[in-house]
Amino acid sequence: MNYPQSFIDLVECFKRLPGIGSKSAERLAYHVLSMDKEYVQEFSKVLSHFQDNIHYCQKCGHICENNICEICQDETRDQSTICVVESPKDVFAMEKVKEYHGLYHVLHGTISMIDGKTIEDLNINTLFDRIDDQVKEVIIATNPTREGETTALFLAKLLSKKNVTVTRIANGLPIGSNIDYADELTLLKSLEGRKKI
Amino acid sequence: MNYPQSFIDLVECFKRLPGIGSKSAERLAYHVLSMDKEYVQEFSKVLSHFQDNIHYCQKCGHICENNICEICQDETRDQSTICVVESPKDVFAMEKVKEYHGLYHVLHGTISMIDGKTIEDLNINTLFDRIDDQVKEVIIATNPTREGETTALFLAKLLSKKNVTVTRIANGLPIGSNIDYADELTLLKSLEGRKKI
Numbered sequence: 456m457n458y459p460q461s462f463i464d465l466v467e468c469f470k471r472l473p474g475i476g477s478k479s480a481e482r483l484a485y486h487v488l489s490m491d492k493e494y495v496q497e498f499s500k501v502l503s504h505f506q507d508n509i510h511y512c513q514k515c516g517h518i519c520e521n522n523i524c525e526i527c528q529d530e531t532r533d534q535s536t537i538c539v540v541e542s543p544k545d546v547f548a549m550e551k552v553k554e555y556h557g558l559y560h561v562l563h564g565t566i567s568m569i570d571g572k573t574i575e576d577l578n579i580n581t582l583f584d585r586i587d588d589q590v591k592e593v594i595i596a597t598n599p600t601r602e603g604e605t606t607a608l609f610l611a612k613l614l615s616k617k618n619v620t621v622t623r624i625a626n627g628l629p630i631g632s633n634i635d636y637a638d639e640l641t642l643l644k645s646l647e648g649r650k651k652i
Numbered sequence: 653m654n655y656p657q658s659f660i661d662l663v664e665c666f667k668r669l670p671g672i673g674s675k676s677a678e679r680l681a682y683h684v685l686s687m688d689k690e691y692v693q694e695f696s697k698v699l700s701h702f703q704d705n706i707h708y709c710q711k712c713g714h715i716c717e718n719n720i721c722e723i724c725q726d727e728t729r730d731q732s733t734i735c736v737v738e739s740p741k742d743v744f745a746m747e748k749v750k751e752y753h754g755l756y757h758v759l760h761g762t763i764s765m766i767d768g769k770t771i772e773d774l775n776i777n778t779l780f781d782r783i784d785d786q787v788k789e790v791i792i793a794t795n796p797t798r799e800g801e802t803t804a805l806f807l808a809k810l811l812s813k814k815n816v817t818v819t820r821i822a823n824g825l826p827i828g829s830n831i832d833y834a835d836e837l838t839l840l841k842s843l844e845g846r847k848k849i
Binding site: 456458459461462465471473474483484485486487494495496497498500501502503504506508509518519542544547 | 655656657658659661662665668669670671676678679680681682683684685687689691692693694695696697698699700701702703705706715716717722723739740741743744747
């Protein structure tokens with residue numbers, strides 16, 4: 456005997472989400488069955504309108520509910536610095552620090568040989584359009600992974616033609632970590648980036 | 653800066669599902685953003701009709717799309733045996749074995765002190781209504797956990813008044829396991845349940 460068709464359909468929907476396999480999808484479907492009807496209807500409605508309500512900012516590529524995001528609209532922010540990140544998640548992470556008051560630019564990915572993604576697949580043209588006389592510094596804050604580093608180097612090369620300072624966020628030991636648990640590369644970067652105290 | 657409201661709404665919906673915390677919910681919401689619009693609309697639709705399409709069988713409590721499930725409708729199945737399980741998941745697990753051809757009865761839970769669930773909260777009345785002269789054996793196949801065992805004992809006591817044989821599925825070492833990794837209780841049950849070969 457098989458699951459009822461509606462059950463299979465919902466399991467298939469859940470399985471399309473990342474990190475959810477067959478067993479988890481079944482567990483989620485069973486849970487939905489026991490949820491308050493009101494919640495399930497709300498979930499369905501939110502999901503239905505989600506993609507229509509969320510847009511990418513036409514200036515920086517960050518997610519927002521209007522054409523231009525809150526950060527780009529905010530004229531009190533430092534207009535001379537642009538921090539380039541891989542995804543909107545990184546913008547929220549940076550904002551949590553509350554120390555950076557410049558603008559952002561979201562690439563929506565990295566150069567990736569495996570996925571066949573080149574520099575042209577990234578949100579990069581609008582970045583070059585944004586770099587005018589007002590912009591003094593571009594901070595490249597892609598992840599310190601192989602793909603992130605490749606993208607950073609590529610971007611730095613392209614930006615070298617422009618009249619801006621290009622910087623890269625520092626690598627080293629995370630706060631609260633142990634030196635004996637750190638990998639060799641992190642430790643090497645931590646030594647190379649040492650500062651006088 | 654905060655996430656857009658529609659984003660927060662979807663994250664909250666995902667967080668209501670079991671095993672999905674804030675970080676996972678955000679990751680899922682980002683994924684939904686990048687999904688094909690068609691898939692998202694289908695997901696929303698499936699979700700919206702799910703609870704209306706899935707019913708519990710009026711006889712045995714198993715999930716189905718009609719009032720009576722496939723198994724209860726199937727007259728070729730052995731009508732003299734009822735296998736009592738905790739949830740519809742267990743019915744599908746049992747059916748995979750392809751060796752049991754009797755009927756089922758789904759309790760929808762167990763007696764649980766922690767959750768304050770008593771025998772009255774289980775789908776038990778319909779079970780007693782089903783036990784007529786035709787039924788010869790009731791196999792209690794609740795999980796071999798504290799709650800499952802309690803429920804099994806309770807049920808066995810209640811069923812002792814009826815003219816049926818009440819059996820419990822066997823405990824012991826799972827096939828392919830190692831004796832030195834087995835816990836003491838499983839090993840004890842395995843010894844107690846030994847058979848002549």
